[in-house]
Amino acid sequence: MTSMHADSAPGDPVLRRLPAATWRSSPALVVAGAFPLLVYVLVGWVFGPGAPTVWVLVGLVSAPVVLWAMDRLQGELFDLDGVRPGLMRRLVVAEVFIAAPLLLAAWSTFASTVATSSGSVIFQVLAVAGTALTMVSVLVAVVAVPIGTVRADVTVRTITIASFLAAARRPLGPIAATATAVAIGWLGLTWFTGLLVFVVPVLVVFAVGCAWPTATAFGVALPHLAPTRSSTARARHGEA
Amino acid sequence: MKVLPQPATMRTEDVLVALEKSGRRKSRKRSPGGIVVDVVLVAFGIMMVSPLVWLIVQSLTQPEFAFASPPSWVPVPFTLQNFADVFEYMPFFQQFGNSLLLAVISTAGALLFSVFAAYAFARIDFRGSRILMVIMLSALMVPAQLVIIPIFIMMRQVGLVDTLASLWLPALINVFQIFFLTQYFKTIPRELDEAARIDGAGHFWILFRMLIPLSGPAIAALAILGFEASWNGYFGPLIFLSSPENMTLPLGLVTLQNGFGAAPAVVVFAAITMVVLPLLVVFLAFQRQIVESVASTGLKG
Numbered sequence: 001m002t003s004m005h006a007d008s009a010p011g012d013p014v015l016r017r018l019p020a021a022t023w024r025s026s027p028a029l030v031v032a033g034a035f036p037l038l039v040y041v042l043v044g045w046v047f048g049p050g051a052p053t054v055w056v057l058v059g060l061v062s063a064p065v066v067l068w069a070m071d072r073l074q075g076e077l078f079d080l081d082g083v084r085p086g087l088m089r090r091l092v093v094a095e096v097f098i099a100a101p102l103l104l105a106a107w108s109t110f111a112s113t114v115a116t117s118s119g120s121v122i123f124q125v126l127a128v129a130g131t132a133l134t135m136v137s138v139l140v141a142v143v144a145v146p147i148g149t150v151r152a153d154v155t156v157r158t159i160t161i162a163s164f165l166a167a168a169r170r171p172l173g174p175i176a177a178t179a180t181a182v183a184i185g186w187l188g189l190t191w192f193t194g195l196l197v198f199v200v201p202v203l204v205v206f207a208v209g210c211a212w213p214t215a216t217a218f219g220v221a222l223p224h225l226a227p228t229r230s231s232t233a234r235a236r237h238g239e240a
Numbered sequence: 241m242k243v244l245p246q247p248a249t250m251r252t253e254d255v256l257v258a259l260e261k262s263g264r265r266k267s268r269k270r271s272p273g274g275i276v277v278d279v280v281l282v283a284f285g286i287m288m289v290s291p292l293v294w295l296i297v298q299s300l301t302q303p304e305f306a307f308a309s310p311p312s313w314v315p316v317p318f319t320l321q322n323f324a325d326v327f328e329y330m331p332f333f334q335q336f337g338n339s340l341l342l343a344v345i346s347t348a349g350a351l352l353f354s355v356f357a358a359y360a361f362a363r364i365d366f367r368g369s370r371i372l373m374v375i376m377l378s379a380l381m382v383p384a385q386l387v388i389i390p391i392f393i394m395m396r397q398v399g400l401v402d403t404l405a406s407l408w409l410p411a412l413i414n415v416f417q418i419f420f421l422t423q424y425f426k427t428i429p430r431e432l433d434e435a436a437r438i439d440g441a442g443h444f445w446i447l448f449r450m451l452i453p454l455s456g457p458a459i460a461a462l463a464i465l466g467f468e469a470s471w472n473g474y475f476g477p478l479i480f481l482s483s484p485e486n487m488t489l490p491l492g493l494v495t496l497q498n499g500f501g502a503a504p505a506v507v508v509f510a511a512i513t514m515v516v517l518p519l520l521v522v523f524l525a526f527q528r529q530i531v532e533s534v535a536s537t538g539l540k541g
Contacts, residue, residue: 046316047316047317047318048317048318051317051318052318053315053318110320110323113320113323113324114320114323114324117323117324117327118324118327118332118333120327120333122333147256151256153256153257153260154256154257154259154260155260157263158256158259158260158263159256161259161263162255162256162259218255219254219255220254220255220256221254221256
C-alpha cells in the first residue's frame with residue numbers, strides 16, 4: 001500500500017501544480033496582460049496603428065514585464081535558487097524570443113504589401129516564407145522562453161536548438177498554447193475588447209504549461225519542484 | 241508492489257548540456273585593450289553603416305518628412321507606399337533580371353575563357369606565348385573610357401547596341417583574370433601534371449579535375465569580384481543601353497532620379513534599398529566564405 005502524496009499523483013508534475021501557481025502569480029499576470037496594451041496605445045499613437053514596427057516595439061518594451069510575470073509563475077512551480085540565470089541573461093532571452101517572431105511578422109507584412117502592389121511573384125514567395133518562419137519562431141519561442149529563463153548553464157543558442165527540436169518532435173503543446181492566445185486575441189478584436197487583457201497572461205501560463213512537458217520528453221531535465229504550500233504547512237505543523 | 245516515483249531533480253547531464261558540449265567553441269579571454277579596440281571598431285562600424293540605415297529609414301517615411309534636420313533615425317510616420325511607387329516609375333523586375341542575367345553570363349563566361357587561356361599560358365609551351373602575354377597585358381594600361389569607343393562602333397556595326405549582348409560579349413575576355421589565373425596555375429607544381437600524364441590524362445582532365453579544384457579560392461574570389469563589378473557596372477550600360485526595358489539596375493536608378501517624370505527622392509531611396517538589400521543578405525550569409533576566398537588570394541575589390 002502506498003500513501004498518496006501530492007507529488008506522487010499521476011500526470012505531469014508541472015501541469016498538476018500549474019493552476020495553483022497561476023492563481024498565486026495572478027497579480028503579475030494581470031499586469032503583464034495590461035502593460036502591452038498600454039504600450040500599444042502609446043506606440044500606435046506615435047507611429048500610426050497600422051505600422052508593422054508598432055508590434056515590434058510593443059514586444060520589445062513589454063518583454064521585461066512579461067519576463068517578470070513568467071519569473072513569478074515559474075518561481076511558484078520550481079525551486080530556482082542558485083539555478084536561475086542573471087537578470088540580463090533572462091532579459092536577453094525574453095527580448096530575443098519575443099522580438100524574433102514580431103520582426104518576422106513585420107517582414108512578411110511588408111513583403112505581402114509589396115506583392116499586392118506589384119503583383120511580384122518573388123515578394124509573394126517572400127511573404128509566404130516570412131509567414132512560415134513566423135509560425136515556426138512562435139512555436140520555438142513558446143518552448144524556449146520558459147526554459148531559457150531558468151537555465152543558466154547553457155547558451156541561448158543551445159536553448160534555441162533544443163527548443164526547436166523539442167517543438168518539432170511534440171508540436172501539439174506549443175501549437176495549442178499559441179492557438180489559444182490567438183483565439184482570445186481574435187475574440188478581443190472582434191467581440192469584446194476586454195478579452196485582449198487576457199492574451200498575454202494566457203500565453204505565459206500555457207507556454208510554461210506546454211514547454212516543460214515538451215522539453216522533458218525531449219530529454220531536458222526538469223528543475224527541482226518547489227515544495228507545495230500544503231506540504232510546507234504540514235512540515236511546519238509537524239515541527240511544532 | 242507499486243514503486244514510488246523519484247522526486248524530480250535537475251540532472252547534471254541532460255540534452256541541453258550535451259548539445260552545449262557538442263557546439264561549444266573555445267572561449268577567448270578578453271583583455272581591457274581588446275575591449276577598447278572592440279568599442280572603437282563598433283563605433284566606426286556604426287559610422288559606416290549609418291548612411292545605409294538613414295537611406296532605409298527615409299525610404300520608409302512619407303516624402304514630406306524625409307530630409308529632416310537633425311536626421312530622423314526612426315521612420316515616422318511609417319509608410320510602404322514608396323516601395324509600391326517604385327514599380328510605377330521603373331520596370332524594376334525587368335531591370336533586376338537584366339542585371340542578374342548580365343552578371344551571371346559575364347562572370348561565368350569570363351571565368352571559363354580565363355581558365356582556358358590561363359592554362360594555355362601556364363602549362364603549354366607554344367611559340368610566341370610570352371609576346372602574346374605582354375601584348376595582352378598592355379591592354380590593361382589602356383583606360384576603359386578609351387576602349388569603349390571602338391567597342392561601341394563594332395557593336396553598332398553588328399547591330400547589338402541597346403542589347404545586353406553588347407555588355408557581356410566584350411566582358412568574356414578579362415585580361416586581369418587571365419593574368420591572375422596564369423600566375424596562380426604556375427604556383428601549382430608541374431610534377432602533378434606529369435604524374436597525371438603518365439596515367440594517361442589529357443589537357444581537359446588536368447585542367448578540370450586537377451588545376452581548377454586546386455585553384456578554388458582564386459576562382460571564387462575572381463567570381464565574387466567579377467559579379468560585383470558587373471552588378472554595379474554603370475559606365476558600360478550608360479553607353480550601350482538606351483531603352484528602359486533593356487537597362488540594368490544602376491542605370492535604371494539614375495534615370496529614375498533624372499529622367500522624364502523624375503521620382504521623388506524617397507522613391508529613389510526605396511528603389512536603392514530594394515537593390516541593395518538582396519546583395520546585403522547574400523553577403524551576410526556568405527560573409528565568411530567571401531572574406532576567406534578574397535583573403536587567401538590577396539585580391540581586393
